[in-house]
Structures are given as structure tokens and as C-alpha cells.
Amino acid sequence: MTKVVKVENLSKVYQLGGTRHNSLRDALVGFLRQPSLRSEKNKLFALQDVNFEVSEGETLGIIGNNGAGKSTLLKILSRITKPTSGTAELRGRVGSLLEVGTGFHNELSGRENIFLNGAILGMSRAEIERSFDEIVAFAEVEKFLDTPVKHYSSGMYMRLAFSVAAHLEPEILIVDEVLAVGDVAFQRKCLNKMRDVSQSGRTILFVSHDMSAITRICNRAIALSDGKIVGAGTATDVVREYLSSSWGMTAERVFETDKNPPASEFVRLEKVRVIDENGETCGSHDIHRKIGIEATYEVLQSGAILLPNYQVYNQSRLHLFTIQDVASEWKRREKDQGRYISTAWIPGNLMAEGSFFVNVAIVTYLPKMNVHFNALEVVSFDVADSLTGDTARGDFSSKMEGVMRPMVDWETSIREN
Amino acid sequence: MQENTKIKTGGAWFDLNLREVWAYRELLYFLTWRDVKVRYKQTAIGVLWAILQPVLTTAIFTIIFSRFARFESLQVPYPLFALSGLLVWLFVNNSVTLASNSLVANTNLVTKIYFPRLIMPSAATFSGLIDLVLGLIILVGLMIYYGVNLTSRIFAAPLFVALAIVLTVSFGTLFAALNVRFRDVKFVLPFFLQVWMFLSPVFYPSESLPEKWRIVFALNPLTGILQGFRAALFGGDFDWSAIGAALILTLVLTLGAFFVFKRMEDDFADLI
Structure with a gap:
């Protein structure tokens, strides 16, 4: 099968301590250089030597804890930010959906926002006009088309925003965790739409924390931890492995x-x-x-x-x-x-x-x-459990089963007949 | 939307990729339209502000300069002279201000969506054009009222407006890029614009400057642009040396601004 996404040795380094420069001169010299040539101290590898490929029509899930590098990866593939080293090749029209409703303007009406948001997501005016009725119907906002969206309920707003995005028809779709808000019915609607898209033969890169969504929608998955790929394979396998590991915990x-x-x-x-x-x-x-x-x-x-x-x-x-x-x-x-x-x-x-x-x-x-x-x-x-003998495990010293270990009150009496 | 994308570090040393900007022209159109639309939403008199601002300022200048200082070399009544200069100046002033703020004010777009970043300050600049066009209509009305004879030179006027647009885009782009990293721009810019206005022949004719200083003032591209614009409107003589200087300076500034923008562009999403 043709590889439509090819990522090779992709790394992204962030300079910790932000962008402060000691002097204006440093700053002036600094910004004329490549980012990679700047100070070597305080580097944070958001992504380190990431390699993977995606075939045409495949749906790839990307999982990992917060801060594992998922968003950075999507941002690089969407061309929002550049990698520090490595390359990525994408064959076909790319549409990315890192947030629902990007560029919506509160003062503009629903109708106006459909055109604006569509253009921002990369649809041509002709495409928007063609799908306009469908977008409106899917969002169920017919009556409020000419009302500024600031008067919309949050549910209407989300429905309209998602509806525009759902009618984007790229060959490669990049989707970040956009389904985490809204009511349950809306989330289900979004998920079903995603599945329709994947079944129509388009390639999808999908980031989610929702493991059941990953296993339902994706054929393959990669797991990221601290900027590196720590697991790759079928979605079910990677999810299972991810769930039993403790990649990147934090208190x-x-x-x-x-x-x-x-x-x-x-x-x-x-x-x-x-x-x-x-x-x-x-x-x-x-x-x-x-x-x-x-x-x-x-x-x-x-x-x-x-x-x-x-x-x-x-x-x-x-x-x-x-x-x-x-x-x-x-x-x-x-x-x-x-x-x-x-x-x-x-x-x-x-x-x-x-x-x-x-x-x-x-x-x-x-x-x-x-x-x-x-x-x-x-x-x-x-x-x-510290094996001191005064916990629910008592003097039992091997692996104790059970998902909870409550210490409960016991009463035992000798029955005297 | 490109068909194939190759993502790597850096990119060409100086590649503006204007073809890509062209491919995104609809986005440019929609963002410009949004800026215009939003600017006058929830104002009581709406787009009338575009006219009131230059007209009121002209009235104030007229009162001051007809009382306290008189310029002898004017071919047309002072209000016409002042309004013609102010329209161009206010366009430059307002659009550079809007453009310099455009990336920072649209952080959510810059960090969530890819588009050629040059579109953002450009849209802000173009959104100021509507005000200029409305103002020019008032100016033409006023010229008819004062009985100014129109000559064929008036056809050159749009060229000077175009030059002013290019100049504005270049300053707007430069400040927009610098503003992402140095929020100092917010404080420096109003001061810079104020000084620039006083150094430009907005409400005084460049002919009233001492001869020996004219060459220095010609280093300000607005000197040539305003001189040429007025000569075209009111049928005066073109000051070719000032106009030539304006042309060259605008070109150099534009290249410089685009160069800086291009150098900084890759880091926008990380820095903003």
C-alpha cells in the first residue's frame, strides 16, 4: 500500500526558560540564526527521533500521557511549528483539526462564521457553499443562522463548530482530542462522524485519551512517552500495553x-x-x-x-x-x-x-x-503496602489480589454453648 | 492547501513562497472581511467613524493653521491639502497599528492552524483600505465643492496610494513579527508613529521646509508619496527626486521587512 505519511527521525527541542535574552544584542544575533544553533543549555526534547509511516486509508491512533509529545507531533505534521531536525512527508491534501471552532468570532453570525471557519480550515468558498446546507442541518442551528454566535448556547456553538470541521474533506485528516467536551450525545455524534470518515478510505491521525475510542476507530496505534515512541502496533495491542505500563506519571x-x-x-x-x-x-x-x-x-x-x-x-x-x-x-x-x-x-x-x-x-x-x-x-x-503487619494484608507477604484493600472492622466472638 | 507537503527544518534562506500566499487568497479575503465587519460592530454610527476621524482632524488643523501659521505655497484651500494628507497618513497609522497587533491578537489561529503567516498582517492592512476609500470619496466631493480643476494627472493618484499600501504592509509585517517576541513593540509603536507623522508633510507642505533639509526629509518615503499624491490630485508638479527616493526606499523596506518576518516566522507558534 502507498505510504501517505512518512516521518523520519523527527525531533523537536524547546528551549527552557522561554525566549529571554540577556541583551538586545543577543536577541538580534539570535533571531537571525537557526533555532538549533542557539544555546545548548536547558533543552527539552518534546520529540526525539520519532519514526513511523502511515499507509493510505489507515487510521493511526496516537496515545500517551500529557506532555508525552502528542500535541507537538500533530503541530509539526500540521505545519504549525517546525521540527528541530528530521523530516516528515505527507502525500495529499492535509486538513488538521486541533481544536473545534478555531477562529470563530463571537460578534459574527452563524452564517458568517461558517464561511470564516471554513476558510480557516482550508476549504474553498465553493466547497463551503456546496456543503453549507448540510453543515447547517448537521448542527441543527437553522433558526439562528443570522444571530451572532455570542448569543448561542455552548451546545449550539460546539455543534456548529464541529459541523464545519466535519465537512472538511482532506485526504489526510489530523485530529486532536476534540471530543472531550460537550454532552454525551454530542460526543457520540462526533465519534460516529469520525468513523464514517475513516471508512470512506481517508487517512486519519487521531490523538485521544479515550482508549475505547482508539480501539474502536483505529487500526494501528503508536504510544509516546517523553517524546519517544515506546509502543507501536495494532491499536488493541498498543492500548493494552499502554494501560499496564506507567509511562510518564506525575503527582x-x-x-x-x-x-x-x-x-x-x-x-x-x-x-x-x-x-x-x-x-x-x-x-x-x-x-x-x-x-x-x-x-x-x-x-x-x-x-x-x-x-x-x-x-x-x-x-x-x-x-x-x-x-x-x-x-x-x-x-x-x-x-x-x-x-x-x-x-x-x-x-x-x-x-x-x-x-x-x-x-x-x-x-x-x-x-x-x-x-x-x-x-x-x-x-x-x-x-x-509496607508489610508492617498492621494493614489489611496482615502477615500475608505475597501478591495480594483485589482492586481495593479496605481495612474494615472485624468482630469475632467465641460462641459458647 | 498543498497537495504534497515536505516538512523539515528551516527552509530556503529567503523564500517568501508568494505562490502559497496566492493559494490562500480566499483566507486573506475572509480575514480582511472579518476585520472590517468586527471593527464597526456594536458602534452606534458604524462605518461613519471612518469618515469622521479624518474630517474632524482636518477641521482642527484648519482652525489652527489658518489662525497661527499660514502656508503660502499651497495651490488649493488648506482643508483640501490637509484632508488629502491625513487620509493617507491615517491609513498608514491605523493599518500599521492593526497589523502589528494582528499575530498576537490571533494567537488561537497561529497556534492551531497552518496558513502562510504573512496573511495575518496583510489582512489587517487591507481592512484599513475601506476607510481610505470612503475618505477619498469625501475628498473628491470636497474638491468639487472647492472647484478644483481635475487634470489627467489624477490617474497617477492610485499609483501613490498603491505605494502607500506597500509601505504600510512592510511596516505592518515588520512590527507584527517583532511583536511576537518583543512585546515592547506595543509601547514603541505609538511613539514611533507620532514622530513619523510630524516628520511627514501631512499638515504642512514639503515646500515650506528649508531647502537644505529637504534631502533629509526625502529619506522618509512618505514625503515623496504625499507630494506625488497631492500633485496628482491637485495638478501640481511632481517632485521626481522625492518620488524616486520614496519608490526605492519602499522597495528596500519591504524586502527588509519580509526578510525579518521570514526569519522569525517558524518560531511564531512556539513563542507567541
């Missing part, structure tokens, strides 16, 4: 405002930490001790009931439990603008030993259910 994650943090118009996630009982960031916990999961978020708009919702998974990505703020104080109370810190304490002697991953969402249930964002696998932590 603290900071979301910078300018780096597209998980957010809605109401709330923006700033930081998530796993902490010990003293409030220190801690990635490894003794099974006795309680474990805190702390999210710092900024409420941008007053007036919504915003509940933090944490989902905890184990190493085999079994969803162990979901915890959310049901403390009476905030359960039905609207949050005003400002910065909030919500900590959930998982009691000691509950988790089994092993590695755990946490998704952090902010949700509203009343008056209407809305998932503001659900940031997948933002933090992870380990729990160790």
Missing part, C-alpha cells in the same frame, strides 16, 4: 493559562496535585495514610453551581470510583468569581497497592447537567 500538573487549559466559559482548571496529610505534593503514599487530591481552579463567571468531580482509575484502567463534592456547603451553592481549591481526602487503608490515575472534571447538575471539562489522567500516584 502535580499545572495548566498554564496560555496553553489551552481545561476550561469552559465558567471555570478554568489551574492546578491539580496529589498531596499527603501535610499538604505536600506526594506521588507515593503509604497505604495507612490518607491521600488528598487537590484541584485549584478559577471561576470566571459567577452564578453556576460548580462541583469538582474526580474519577480514580487503577493501572488496568478499571474505573474504581468517582468522588465529587457533596459536602453540604457547596453542593447546591453557586460559586462567585475567584480562585478555589477543592481537596478530596481518600481515607488511608482503602486503596490497594499499585498505581492510580485521576481524571478531574468540573460539573454542574442543577438546573441542567453540564460537564465544563473532564481532564483525563491529569495526575497519578502510587500506593505502597
